[in-house]
Amino acid sequence: MAHPLLTLPLLLCLGQAPEPAPAETPVQARLSFLAADEDVDTGSSLTTFHAALDVRTPELASGLRAEAALSLFLSTGSNGQAVTFRDNGSAFRxxxxxxxxxxxxxxxxSVFPLSATRLYMGFSYPVTWERQSFxxxxxxxxxxxLSLSRRQWSVFAAAKSASVIHDLELNDERRYALLAGGSLAVTPEVGLALKATHLDRGVVPNLANQGIGESIPVYGASLGASWRRGAPVGNNVDLSLYAGDPTFFERFFQPDTYPGDFAASVSLEGSLVSQRLQDADDFTRLRSELGQAAALDARLKQGFFRLHALAWLRTAxxxxxxxxxxxxxxxxxxDAAARAEVSGTLSGDYHFQALGLTPGLLARVTLPADFVGVAGRTVVLHAPSLISILPEGEERRPVLTLKATARWDLGAIAGVLAEVSYVRDPNRTTFEDDDTGVAQPVFVPPGALGFNLLLQARF
Incomplete structure (x- = not known):
């Protein structure tokens, strides 16, 4: 585990939760239940059950210990009775x-035998990438x-591996992704971190079908810097934003401290990634495509009041x-004229110590990424491969998100997180036939009321 000078101002403030502190007991279990519905009018609700077990051995030899962390999602199958399991970064260490x-x-x-989503590029969750390399x-x-932590610095090196389809040779081949990086406590208040990666995702399927064996190399780097004064400022309740983080069920119940004096932190990061893809203007060739992302995270605590501000930019x-x-x-x-996504969030909450209750409010404004698609129409890119095609002559418009949030700590054994949200996305569209019978994009009502509820018990 990294030294506190690094872990708290750099990893926590950048949004990447550090490994949970070792439990006082050799065995600790967590059971969590998440109910989510982004739009109560559509009936597309989701329920998830998460089970985690952490085991620590006594000293096996002088200074040597072993740990095992089991983290699984449980869900019912299509018949409503069969239970399926999905790994969430279980590890041996x-x-x-x-x-x-x-x-x-x-x-x-550390060995991640099933999935390696806890090894990634970037720091703050909205701008992380390469959680799944292939x-x-x-x-x-x-x-x-393999990681080494000393008093003022730490370094790591990691490798991911998977069997990938080779469309040219019609078999599977093993590919590897390499990640490396380190962090440095420049002063007790200032920290720096750097990550770099290289991988090859395998041959381009469309070119392989033409007998061309061109592969997709990827190069990237992430750089972060942070400053902190006073006690750490913990995470706010923003469940829908961070729900994909594999540490989601751990980080949101890490206790925050309220010593009463002023505390603040600021972190800034940027990522640059290059990969060679098929050229849209000449399908027989490849060309390099650059992607950029940046995030700014600022936090403030005075007494029992906390203020969080988060802004990020992600190119299409x-x-x-x-x-x-x-x-x-x-x-x-x-000629797609792709434009970046820009988002800003401001939230505040207040902790009622006698009740263990922390209610809060959050507002977010996002201008989504877009590009010019077929027939010159604007295509809004909400998330990877999730798009809305706008009617002719229309442009992207900002998305507004409002939330009322609450955290309720029931001692050290249980907790509740909840949020009620209203999202107004004027870029939402569907297709309807026009007078000539041709399907055309039309706007749908922009408002959506949703909720998220997370319950956790710890043993």
């Missing part, structure tokens, strides 16, 4: 700390990570970096 080192220092070897894998994507090419391409494995056309 060996930790070694010489007797002369501090408790926060050490060498760790979209056309035929099985699991395991990983191995970055939104599709893990898909990759739009259409798949095809770079944006040079």
């Amino acid at each position: 060996l930790r070694y700390r010489p007797s002369t080192w501090d408790a926060s220092e050490g060498l760790a070897l 979209p056309r894998r035929t099985g699991s994507e395991p990983a191995l990570e 090419t970055f939104l599709q970096v893990d898909a990759p391409g739009f259409p798949p494995y095809v770079a944006f056309s040079r």
Whole structure:
């Protein structure tokens, strides 16, 4: 585990939750239930059950310990009775700390046997990428990570692997993704972190069908900097934004402290990624496509009041970096005039210590990414491969999100997180036949009322 000088101002403030602090008992279990509905009028509700088990051994030898973390999602099958399991970054870990080192220092070897979504590029969740390196894998994507933490710095190296479809040779081939990086506490208040990656996602399917064996190399880097004064400022309740984070069921119940004095933190990060995709203007060739992202996270605490501000920018090419391409494995056309997504969030909450209750309010304004599609129509890119085609002559418009949030800590054994949201997205469309029988995009009512509820019990 990284030294507190690094873990708190850098990892926590950048949005990447550090590994949970070792439990005092050798075994700890967590059971969580999430109910979510983005639009109560559509009936598209979702329920998820999450089970986690953390086990720590006594010392196996001088300074050597072993850990196992089991994290699974449970859901019912289509018949409503069969239960399916999905891994959420379960891991085995060996930790070694010489007797002369501090408790926060050490060498760790981690194995992720099923999925490696906890190893990724970027820091703050909205702008992270490469959580899954190989979209056309035929099985699991395991990983191995080696990390070293000292008092003022830490480094890591990791490798992911998967069997990927090879359309030219009509078989599977094993591919690898390499990640490496480190962090440095420049002063007790200032930290820096850097990550870099390289991988090859395999051959381009469309070119392989033409007998051309061109592959998709990816290069990328993420750089982050942070400043902090006073006690750490914990996470706000923003469940719908962070629901895809594999640490989601851990980080939101990490206790926050309210010593009463002023505390603040600011973090800034940027990512740059390059990959070679099929050229939309010449399908027999590849060309490099750049994607960029940046995020600014500021937090303030005074007494029992907290204020959070988060802003990010994601280019259209970055939104599709893990898909990759739009259409798949095809770079944006040079005349697509793609524009970036820009978003800003401001939230505040107040902690009532006697009740363990923290209510809050949140507002977000997002100008979604877009590009010029077929027939010159504007295409709004909401998320990877999730689009809305606007009627002729229409342009993208800002999306407004309002939330009322609450956190209720029931001692150390249980907790409740809840939010009620209203989202006004004037870019939502569907297709209807016009007078000539040709389907045309038309706007649908922009408003949607939703909710999220998370319950957790710890043993």
